[in-house]
Every structure is written in C-alpha cells, then in structure tokens.
Amino acid sequence: MESLVDLIARKRDGKELTREQIERVVAAHADGTFADYQMSALCMAIYFQGMTEPETAALTQAMLRSGEEIDLSDIPGSKVDKHSTGGVGDKVSLCLAPLVAACGVRVPMISGRGLGHTGGTLDKLESIPGFSVDLDVPTFRRIVSEVGACLIGQTALLAPADKRIYALRDVTATVDSIPLIVASILSKKLAEGIDGLVLDVKVGRGAFMKSAASARELAAALVRVGVAAGKRVSALLTDMSAPLGRTVGNAIETREAIEVLRGGGPEDLVAVTLALGAQMLVLGGAVDERAAGEERLRAAMADGSGARLFERMIEAQGGEPRVVEHPELLPRAERLEPVRAASAGVVAGIDALEIGLSAVAMGAGRTRAGQAVDPAVGIELCCRRGDAIEVGQELALLHLRDQADPEAFRTRVRGAFAIADEGAGPAELTPLIIDRL
Amino acid sequence: MESLVDLIARKRDGKELTREQIERVVAAHADGTFADYQMSALCMAIYFQGMTEPETAALTQAMLRSGEEIDLSDIPGSKVDKHSTGGVGDKVSLCLAPLVAACGVRVPMISGRGLGHTGGTLDKLESIPGFSVDLDVPTFRRIVSEVGACLIGQTALLAPADKRIYALRDVTATVDSIPLIVASILSKKLAEGIDGLVLDVKVGRGAFMKSAASARELAAALVRVGVAAGKRVSALLTDMSAPLGRTVGNAIETREAIEVLRGGGPEDLVAVTLALGAQMLVLGGAVDERAAGEERLRAAMADGSGARLFERMIEAQGGEPRVVEHPELLPRAERLEPVRAASAGVVAGIDALEIGLSAVAMGAGRTRAGQAVDPAVGIELCCRRGDAIEVGQELALLHLRDQADPEAFRTRVRGAFAIADEGAGPAELTPLIIDRL
Numbered sequence: 001m002e003s004l005v006d007l008i009a010r011k012r013d014g015k016e017l018t019r020e021q022i023e024r025v026v027a028a029h030a031d032g033t034f035a036d037y038q039m040s041a042l043c044m045a046i047y048f049q050g051m052t053e054p055e056t057a058a059l060t061q062a063m064l065r066s067g068e069e070i071d072l073s074d075i076p077g078s079k080v081d082k083h084s085t086g087g088v089g090d091k092v093s094l095c096l097a098p099l100v101a102a103c104g105v106r107v108p109m110i111s112g113r114g115l116g117h118t119g120g121t122l123d124k125l126e127s128i129p130g131f132s133v134d135l136d137v138p139t140f141r142r143i144v145s146e147v148g149a150c151l152i153g154q155t156a157l158l159a160p161a162d163k164r165i166y167a168l169r170d171v172t173a174t175v176d177s178i179p180l181i182v183a184s185i186l187s188k189k190l191a192e193g194i195d196g197l198v199l200d201v202k203v204g205r206g207a208f209m210k211s212a213a214s215a216r217e218l219a220a221a222l223v224r225v226g227v228a229a230g231k232r233v234s235a236l237l238t239d240m241s242a243p244l245g246r247t248v249g250n251a252i253e254t255r256e257a258i259e260v261l262r263g264g265g266p267e268d269l270v271a272v273t274l275a276l277g278a279q280m281l282v283l284g285g286a287v288d289e290r291a292a293g294e295e296r297l298r299a300a301m302a303d304g305s306g307a308r309l310f311e312r313m314i315e316a317q318g319g320e321p322r323v324v325e326h327p328e329l330l331p332r333a334e335r336l337e338p339v340r341a342a343s344a345g346v347v348a349g350i351d352a353l354e355i356g357l358s359a360v361a362m363g364a365g366r367t368r369a370g371q372a373v374d375p376a377v378g379i380e381l382c383c384r385r386g387d388a389i390e391v392g393q394e395l396a397l398l399h400l401r402d403q404a405d406p407e408a409f410r411t412r413v414r415g416a417f418a419i420a421d422e423g424a425g426p427a428e429l430t431p432l433i434i435d436r437l
Numbered sequence: 438m439e440s441l442v443d444l445i446a447r448k449r450d451g452k453e454l455t456r457e458q459i460e461r462v463v464a465a466h467a468d469g470t471f472a473d474y475q476m477s478a479l480c481m482a483i484y485f486q487g488m489t490e491p492e493t494a495a496l497t498q499a500m501l502r503s504g505e506e507i508d509l510s511d512i513p514g515s516k517v518d519k520h521s522t523g524g525v526g527d528k529v530s531l532c533l534a535p536l537v538a539a540c541g542v543r544v545p546m547i548s549g550r551g552l553g554h555t556g557g558t559l560d561k562l563e564s565i566p567g568f569s570v571d572l573d574v575p576t577f578r579r580i581v582s583e584v585g586a587c588l589i590g591q592t593a594l595l596a597p598a599d600k601r602i603y604a605l606r607d608v609t610a611t612v613d614s615i616p617l618i619v620a621s622i623l624s625k626k627l628a629e630g631i632d633g634l635v636l637d638v639k640v641g642r643g644a645f646m647k648s649a650a651s652a653r654e655l656a657a658a659l660v661r662v663g664v665a666a667g668k669r670v671s672a673l674l675t676d677m678s679a680p681l682g683r684t685v686g687n688a689i690e691t692r693e694a695i696e697v698l699r700g701g702g703p704e705d706l707v708a709v710t711l712a713l714g715a716q717m718l719v720l721g722g723a724v725d726e727r728a729a730g731e732e733r734l735r736a737a738m739a740d741g742s743g744a745r746l747f748e749r750m751i752e753a754q755g756g757e758p759r760v761v762e763h764p765e766l767l768p769r770a771e772r773l774e775p776v777r778a779a780s781a782g783v784v785a786g787i788d789a790l791e792i793g794l795s796a797v798a799m800g801a802g803r804t805r806a807g808q809a810v811d812p813a814v815g816i817e818l819c820c821r822r823g824d825a826i827e828v829g830q831e832l833a834l835l836h837l838r839d840q841a842d843p844e845a846f847r848t849r850v851r852g853a854f855a856i857a858d859e860g861a862g863p864a865e866l867t868p869l870i871i872d873r874l
Contacts, residue, residue, distance in 0.1 A: 008610035012484065037477040041609035044481035047449065172478035173445035 004034050012045040019058040026062035026161050036168055043165070043174035051179035056221065057228045059179065063187035066161030070137055072108060072193035075145045078284035079106045080232075082276055083189055084200040085208050085218070086118035088356035089243035092200070092273050093121045093151065094257035095265075098310035100277050101148030102300040103293075105284030108144045108192050109151045110158065114365045114373065117206065117356030119253065122153050123365075127251035127330055127375035131319030143316045148309060150317070158191040178214075182221045186229065196232035196283030198276050199223070203434055204241030206352020212237060212434055219437045232283040237434040238272055242350040242385055245269035249364040249378015249399060251330040258327050261307040266384075268432055274298070275433050331376040333399035337406040338382075341389045345419040348385065354416035355379055362400065362409055377401060379413060385429060389419060441471050449482040456495040463499035463598050473605055480602070480611035488616035493658065494665045496616065500624035503598030507574055509545060509630035512582045515721035516543045517669075519713055520626055521637040522645050522655070523555035525793035526680035529637070529710050530558045530588065531694035532702070535747035537714050538585030539737040540730075542721030545581045545629050546588045547595065551802045551810065554643065554793030556690065559590050560802075564688035564767055564812035568756030580753045585746060587754070595628040615651075619658045623666065633669035633720030635713050636660070640871055641678030643789020649674060649871055656874045669720040674871040675709055679787040679822055682706035686801040686815015686836060688767040695764050698744040705821075705869055711735070712870050768813040770836035774843040775819075778826045782856040785822065791853035792816055799837065799846055814838060816850060822866060826856060 002010070007021050017025075025042065028034035051059065072079050080100070084090055097107040111133070114120035122133045133153045135143070143150035156163070162184050169175045189197055201209065201219040209215035219235035226233030245266045247256045259265040260273055278293030287293040300306040311321035323329045359365055363374035380397040383389060395417050398409055439447070444458050454462075462479065465471035488496065509516050517537070521527055534544040548570070551557035559570045570590040572580070580587035591600070599621050606612045626634055638646065638656040646652035656672035663670030682703045684693045696702040697710055715730030724730040737743040748758040760766045796802055800811035817834040820826060832854050835846055 005608055005610055012481070012610050035608070036472075036474040037605055038609050040474040040478040041481045041611060044449070044478045044485075045610070048481075048485045168474055171442055171472070172475055173442055173449050173482070174478060 004028055004038065008038060008042045008045060011042060011049055014049045016052050017055055019054070022055060022058040023062045026059070026066060029164065030066055030161060039165060040168050040172040040174065043169055043172060043177070043180060046180060047174050047177045053221070053224055053228070056179040056182050057225050059183040060186045060190070060225055060229065063159050063161040063165070063183055064190050067159050067191065068137070068157040069191050070108070070141070070158070070193040072141065072144060075106065075141070077104065077106050078196065078286070079108050079144070079194045080196040080198065080280045080284040081107060081109050081189060081192055081194045082198045082200060082280060083185060085202050087202040087240040087244060088117060088119065088206040088352040089245045089248045089253065090119060090202070090240075091124055091245065091247075091253035091257040092269070092276060094124060094254060095260040095306070096273050096277050097149040097151060098261060098313060099273065099297050099300050099306035100280045100284075102305040102309040103281055103296045104286045105281055106144050107149040107280075108140065108194060109149070110154055110188060110192055111151055112154065113369070115369060116367065117353055117360060117365070119248070119250070119356070119365060121151060123373050123375075124250045124254050124257075125151060127254050128314055128319040128323050129329065131314060132317050135317065143313065147312045147316050149313050151313070154188065159187040162187045178218050178221055181218060182225050185222060186226055190229055190231065194231065196280070197226055198279045198283060199233070199235035200272070200276055201235055201237050202240035203237050204239055204352065204430065206243065206356055207240035216435060216437070223437050234279050234283060235437040236275060236279065237437075238275075239430045239432050239434060240352055241430055243352050243355050243381065244272060246381045247378060248355055248359045250373060250375040251332065252378045252380060252399060254323070255327040255330055258307070258310070258324055261301065261310055261324065262304070263301045271432055333376040334402040335400045335404070335406070337398040337400055337410065338394045339396040339398060339410050339413045341391055341393045341395050341417070341419060342414065343419050344391050345389055345421050347383050347387045347389055347417060348420035349418040350381065350385060351416040351418070355413065358409060358412045358416065361412070362398070362404070374401070388422065441465055441475065445475060445479050445482060448479060448486055451486045453489050454492055456491070459492060459495040460499045463496070463503060466601065467503055467598060476602060477605050477609040477611065480606055480609065480614070480617060483617060484611050484614045490658070490661055490665070493616040493619050494662050496620040497623045497627070497662055497666065500596050500598040500602070500620055501627050504596050504628065505574070505594040506628045507545070507578070507595070507630040509578060509581060512543065512578070514541065514543050515633065515723070516545050516581070516631045517633040517635065517717045517721040518544060518546050518626060518629055518631045519635045519637060519717060520622060522639050524639040524677040524681060525554060525556065525643040525789040526682045526685045526690065527556060527639070528561055528682065528684075528690035528694040529706070529713060531561060531691060532697040532743070533710050533714050534586040534588060535698060535750060536710065536734050536737050536743040537717045539742040539746045540714075540718055540733045541723045542718055543581055544586040544717075545577065545631060546586070547591055547625060547629055548588055549591065550806070552806060553804065554790050554797060554802070556685070556687070556793070556802060558588060560810050560812075561687045561690050561694075562588060564691050565751055565756040565760050566766065568751060569754050572754065580750065584749045584753050586750050588750070591625065596624040599624045615655050615658055618655060619662050622659065623663055627666055627668065631668065633717070634663055635716045635720060636670070636672035637709070637713055638672055638674050639677035640674050641676055641789065641867065643680065643793055644677035653872060653874070660874050671716050671720060672874040673712055673716065674874075675712075676867045676869050676871060677789055678867055680789050680792050680818065681709060683818045684815060685792055685796045687810060687812040688769065689815045689817060689836060691760070692764045692767055695744070695747070695761055698738065698747055698761065699741070700738045708869050770813040771839040772837045772841070772843070774835040774837055774847065775831045776833040776835060776847050776850045778828055778830045778832050778854070778856060779851065780856050781828050782826060782858050784820050784824045784826055784854060785857035786855040787818065787822060788853040788855070792850065795846060795849045795853065798849070799835065799841070811838070825859065
C-alpha cells in the first residue's frame with residue numbers, strides 16, 4: 001500500500017486519488033498519523049491540480065463521516081436547507097427560513113458567523129435578546145419537528161474533519177479551491193439530515209467569488225456532488241456587487257428581515273428571498289413550480305404566517321419573540337451620523353466589499369474568528385444604485401456608539417459610493433438573479 | 438506589511454517574493470510564528486511555481502544565516518569542497534579529499550548519511566574502527582589546518598533552518614524542487630567557510646535526477662546561486678545509471694577507495710575522482726588547468742602521499758590508520774555468496790537503483806533516518822557493462838552475515854543485471870562524465 005506521503009505525491013503529479021485513498025488520508029488526519037503539515041501540503045497540491053468529481057464526492061463523504069449525522073427521517077415532511085457563500089447585507093436566512101417553514105417545508109439550518117467583510121446569520125440572530133444558537137441536537141430536532149424551522153451554529157460533532165481542515169486552509173492560502181470549498185460546504189450540510197439544498201452562490205466585489213464564471217463553476221460542482229450524494233440540490237447565482245437590502249450590521253439587518261416577514265422590506269431583498277424560497281418549496285415538493293412557490297411565499301408574508309412562525313422559533317430558541325411586532329426592542333446604537341454626497345450625479349455603484357469592511361471597522365463584524373461583535377452598530381444605506389443624488393444628500397446613516405469618532409467611517413463609507421455624471425446615462429446593472437443551476 | 442499567509446498566497450499565485458519577505462518567512466519558521474503546516478504549504482507552492490534565481494539566493498542566504506558559519510579565513514591556502522547529489526557505490530569523497538589535500542588544497546567537508554538506495558560518506562567512514570564523524574567545530578578547524586582534510590557530519594549549529602525544512606519536505610512530497618534543493622545544498626556548504634565548491638550532479642536510475650536535462654538544470658542553478666554568493670563553483674554531470682566502482686556497501690567501499698589512494702581501483706571510480714579532483718585543484722588555484730590537476734593527482738596516488746594523508750586524517754579523527762595498509766582490518770562479513778548468470782550474453786546494464794535497494798535490504802543502508810547500518814555487508818560486482826558473460830559465471834558476490842538467507846537477495850541482485858544477446862552488438866553507453874558546467 002502506498003504511504004501517505006505517496007498519496008500527496010500522486011495528487012501533486014495530477015493523478016486521481018481513489019475513494020479508499022481519500023478515506024485513508026482523512027482518517028489518518030483525524031488520528032494524527034497524517035500531520036497538519038502533510039494535510040496543508042496536500043491542500044496546496046489540490047489547489048494546483050484540482051480534484052475530479054469522484055474525488056470531491058469521496059472527500060465530502062469522508063469529511064461527513066468524520067462526525068455525527070443528524071437523522072431527521074422520523075420527522076414527517078420534507079427538510080430543505082439553504083446555504084449562501086456569504087455576502088454583505090445578506091440577511092436572507094432570517095426571513096427565508098420562517099417563510100418556507102410556514103409554507104410547509106421544514107428548514108433545519110446550521111449557520112455560520114461573520115468573518116472579514118461578510119456577515120453571519122448567527123451574529124444577526126444573537127442581536128435578538130435571549131436568542132440562543134448553541135442548542136444540542138435533540139433540541140434542534142424537537143424545534144424542527146414542532147416549529148418547522150431552527151437555526152443553530154455548527155456543533156463540534158458535525159463534520160469535525162472539515163473544521164480542522166478549514167482551520168488549516170485559512171492560514172495556508174488554500175481556501176480558494178473549488179473542490180475543497182465544495183467538500184467543506186456539503187460535508188456540513190449533508191450532516192444536517194436534509195432532503196434538499198438550495199445554494200445561493202454570490203458573485204461580485206462583496207462575494208467570495210468575484211466573477212460569474214468562477215461562481216458558476218463552484219455552483220455546478222456543488223450541485224453535481226450534492227446530487228451524487230442522493231440529495232435534491234439547486235443553485236442560484238445572485239449579485240453581490242452592492243450590499244443586499246439597505247442595512248449592514250446585526251440588529252439593523254434583523255430588523256430589515258422582520259420587515260420582509262411582515263410584507264415590507266427592500267425590493268432586492270424580497271426578490272432574492274422569493275427566488276431562493278420558491279426553489280426550496282419546489283425541492284421540498286410543496287409546489288410543482290417556482291411561480292406557485294413565489295405565490296405561496298407572498299401569501300405567507302401578507303397573512304403574517306411567516307412572522308408568526310419566526311416568533312415561535314425565537315421563543316423556542318430562548319429569545320424575545322416580541323421583537324417581531326416591536327423591532328424597537330432590538331439593540332440600538334446611540335448615534336446616527338449621516339454620510340452626505342460630496343457631488344451630484346447618479347449612484348453608479350455601492351462597493352459591497354468596502355461597505356462590509358467599514359461595518360467590520362465600526363464593530364459589526366470580526367477580523368478573526370472568536371472576536372465579539374457589537375449587535376447595535378452598522379450602516380444603513382439611504383439610496384440605491386441608479387438613484388439621482390444632489391450635493392449634501394444623505395447617502396447613508398452610520399449607526400454608532402457614543403464614543404466612536406465618525407469622521408474616518410464617514411470618509412470611508414462615502415468612498416464606497418461611485419457617483420457618475422447625470423449625463424452618463426443609466427449604468428449597466430448586473431441582474432439580481434444571474435443564473436439558476 | 439503583508440501577513441505571512443499573504444506571502445504563501447503570493448508564491449501560490451506565481452509572484453516573486455522579495456529578499457525581505459523570504460527572510461521574514463525563514464525567521465518566523467525558526468521562532469514558531471510561521472508553523473510547519475504553513476512552511477509545507479509554501480514548499481508545495483514553490484514546487485509548482487518555482488523560484489527565481491534572486492529568490493533562491495535569498496532563501497539560501499536566509500537558511501545559511503539561521504545558524505553558525507565556520508570561519509576558516511585564518512587558515513592559509515584555499516579551501517575547496519565537493520558535494521555529490523548522491524548515488525550507488527559513490528565512495529569518491531573518501532579517496533578524493535586526501536588526494537586533493539595532498540596536492541595542496543584544503544578540503545573541509547561536511548557529509549551526510551545514506552538514505553534509501555543512496556549511500557552516505559559518513560556511514561562508509563564509520564566502518565573504519567574508531568573513526569569519529571561527530572567532531573566539534575574547533576577540532577574540525579584544527580584538522581583542516583594541520584592535516585589538510587577533515588570529513589565530519591552535519592552539526593546542529595550549521596543551517597538549522599535547512600534541517601527543519603528538509604525534514605518537512607521529506608514527508609510532504611516537496612523534496613523534488615530545484616530551488617529548494619539548491620538552497621538546501623548551498624546553505625550547508627556555504628556554512629563550511631569554503632572558497633570553492635565542485636558539485637557532482639549524478640544522472641540516471643541510481644541518482645536523484647533521472648534525466649540529464651533535469652540534472653543540468655539543477656547543476657546550472659547550483660553554480661549560478663553559488664557564484665552569486667561569492668564562491669568559485671563548478672559542476673560535473675556524471676553517470677549514475679550503473680553503480681560507481683565495483684562495490685556497494687560500507688566497509689567494502691572504503692576498501693575500494695583505499696585501493697584508489699594506493700594507485701589501483703576500478704577505472705570508472707578513478708576517472709570520476711580525477712575529474713572532480715582536478716576541478717577542485719583548479720578552483721583552489723593549485724593548478725591552472727584540469728590536465729595539470731589530473732597529473733598532480735595521479736602522482737599523489739603513485740607516490741603514496743594521498744594514502745599517507747588519509748592515514749593522518751583517520752588518526753586525527755580517532756580511527757585506526759593501519760586500515761590503509763591493511764584493509765583486512767575493516768569489518769568483514771562472514772559469508773560470500775555468488776550470484777551467477779542464468780543466461781549467456783553481454784552485460785547491457787546494471788541497474789544502480791536495484792543494486793542500491795538490494796544493499797539496503799541486506800542491511801548496508803537505511804530506509805529511514807536514524808536506523809543503524811551494518812558496516813560489513815554489501816554487494817561486490819564481478820563484471821562491468823559490456824562484459825561477455827557465460828551461463829553460471831559470477832555476476833556479483835554478496836557479502837552477508839551468517840544468519841542471512843541469501844536466496845531472495847540473489848534473485849534480486851541477478852535481476853539488476855540486464856544480459857543482452859551477444860549478437861545485439863555493443864550497448865550505447867552513457868559517457869561517465871556527461872557534462873561540465
């Protein structure tokens with residue numbers, strides 16, 4: 001049998017590893033006989049040589065089987081989750097999960113925290129007083145069964161191999177590899193006991209994938225490997241060149257998600273929620289086609305059933321359910337500081353990356369795992385791309401703590417807005433839903 | 438300033454690292470802030486992206502400066518070393534160093550041990566009763582000064598960064614990278630305090646470099662980076678498709694090297710010794726051209742001055758100097774078992790790799806660092822390429838311990854000989870000295 005070093009050399013030389021070889025590597029990494037320095041060298045070899053689909057599927061399965069798999073098969077009905085590759089202002093999960101559950105498809109969702117310029121669902125949920133994302137699996141199962149949706153954090157028991165390998169990739173410049181991304185995402189999602197999965201692959205400045213081509217490649221690989229694992233899987237490519245919705249921050253994003261649940265909210269956020277939700281209802285068998293799914297979701301916004309389900313979910317997870325009717329109960333920053341336009345024209349672009357990094361600098365996010373975030377601070381956008389702007393008009397409102405010095409933030413956020421001459425004509429905007437796979 | 442992870446990403450993306458960036462990485466690896474798993478990922482990125490000559494020179498210097506540098510500048514005369522990339526039956530250092538020193542150029546040589554199919558000078562020297570390769574630097578300096586040649590092992594103080602990085606490369610499939618090989622070899626050699634260096638880059642089945650093209654690439658890089666470091670450096674490409682000389686083992690190779698010192702020995706071993714030695718004498722300024730150097734070396738063989746110098750060196754290093762006149766004092770195996778030809782014909786090839794691995798299996802070498810070797814065992818070749826052979830004629834003699842079962846070794850060693858039909862005509866032999874750089 002080849003040594004483990006031989007297996008690194010095989011991949012380095014562009015040869016395909018067998019399922020058994022990949023299982024040996026993952027098992028040996030778990031028991032310490034394949035050291036971190038060997039795994040990181042292998043990840044770098046994979047970065048350069050890629051992986052075939054059978055290799056990616058084998059890696060996904062090996063990482064999945066490194067831990068527990070939640071079995072929800074005794075809970076009646078379809079279980080469908082959504083995963084986003086991360087963006088700025090992406091609070092979709094908070095309104096999507098209750099709406100889909102209100103339409104009869106259960107949503108067992110294990111989410112992540114914000115890191116760098118991208119926000120995290122768990123941080124947003126924790127802005128709700130008392131809300132707990134650290135539930136054990138029996139509690140998670142019970143809430144999925146009784147309420148229909150539950151949103152928790154990654155437990156140490158699910159796909160621990162992914163946790164260890166991801167931590168290594170993060171510090172060895174090997175994050176940006178499609179087969180490794182696919183295995184990381186799917187090993188965790190397959191451990192949730194789901195029947196179907198909708199992937200929201202973000203594209204643009206504020207996304208991990210900067211180009212539609214690379215996003216499409218990732219989405220296609222995710223769908224194929226997910227389907228090979230026996231799940232119903234779809235993917236949408238959605239625009240992340242500008243922030244989604246009008247808020248970037250934790251409590252202010254939660255508030256915006258509640259607006260959507262109550263039939264309001266900004267157009268782009270509603271559109272992405274409907275597109276993803278309709279696909280989830282199709283995969284879950286609740287409707288035959290997307291149009292019918294969108295109609296059901298709109299009804300759940302209009303009749304308040306999505307909002308009611310969110311209240312029950314918040315209550316089940318220890319939080320204050322009255323925030324749905326009284327969003328003023330969410331944490332609020334002491335000061336609102338306007339960012340005003342320095343020139344007149346048309347908003348040609350709002351740089352999602354710069355807005356995301358500004359929010360992190362203001363305390364809404366973190367630059368390394370484990371840092372605390374401030375739930376109250378953030379950035380509220382007062383205009384959208386295509387809006388005509390006059391000198392001195394408010395572009396954004398900064399939600400700040402009293403002691404913060406707003407000047408540096410103001411300059412930075414102002415710089416994120418590209419203001420074009422009025423005569424330049426309408427900017428060519430990327431469609432919000434770029435593609436469906 | 439870029440983070441250390443950014444530097445891995447730079448190299449991964451094919452960009453050049455600056456001297457300062459390379460120094461930061463090596464220093465951070467030494468103090469633990471750049472972890473082994475980061476260094477191994479960087480080595481794999483270097484494997485794929487290579488390094489420019491300035492990068493390789495900077496890595497060499499950074500590794501050199503990670504430890505002590507021996508200063509021999511107060512010892513009069515030129516100091517020139519030889520380094521071989523390793524082969525089977527390569528006992529050249531043992532006869533070369535005393536001969537060159539006898540011709541007036543000092544040879545401060547830090548050598549290695551055998552690993553895998555390649556033998557090591559230190560293991561061969563240790564077959565001399567009492568001989569010590571573990572001398573401290575002051576003793577090394579004294580022997581170089583008083584005797585003219587000293588052969589010792591790598592000390593922990595010289596280029597410790599290379600030691601750590603090489604140990605990582607060995608278990609992460611990143612050995613086979615020309616810039617990393619160059620930096621590893623030269624950082625150690627430059628630490629010896631030499632003025633000049635002759636490199637013997639071996640080519641063929643029994644060598645690290647299997648093709649002349651890759652060996653030439655390595656040799657050229659070694660010469661350029663060595664010259665850039667201010668040293669006189671030359672390289673020879675020499676054939677390692679068959680073992681060098683007629684012996685593979687420790688004591689039997691030492692015995693063969695002594696034969697050369699005393700004016701005998703096999704033709705190919707003498708030829709390589711003369712070629713390398715003449716170049717060392719040229720670099721050391723003892724002669725103006727190679728031909729004159731070869732003449733001086735032949736004289737030192739004929740008049741016994743090389744043998745006398747080896748005796749003094751052995752004595753200075755604690756060994757039994759009488760082995761030079763009485764090689765029967767070297768350890769001897771109890772049994773000599775012939776390996777006989779199964780068919781008649783002409784010896785078309787003797788596979789150096791297979792002979793080397795057979796000797797390891799017999800106990801003459803090691804499969805992992807730290808294993809003990811048996812000085813007495815080995816393989817003595819009884820024919821050379823081109824020899825006509827009859828059925829039952831001795832191809833080789835196995836030097837074995839009493840308890841060893843010779844049958845498996847016999848079969849394996851017999852298989853290393855390619856016997857061609859007599860009518861096939863003379864085989865096209867690679868020249869022994871393939872190229873000079």
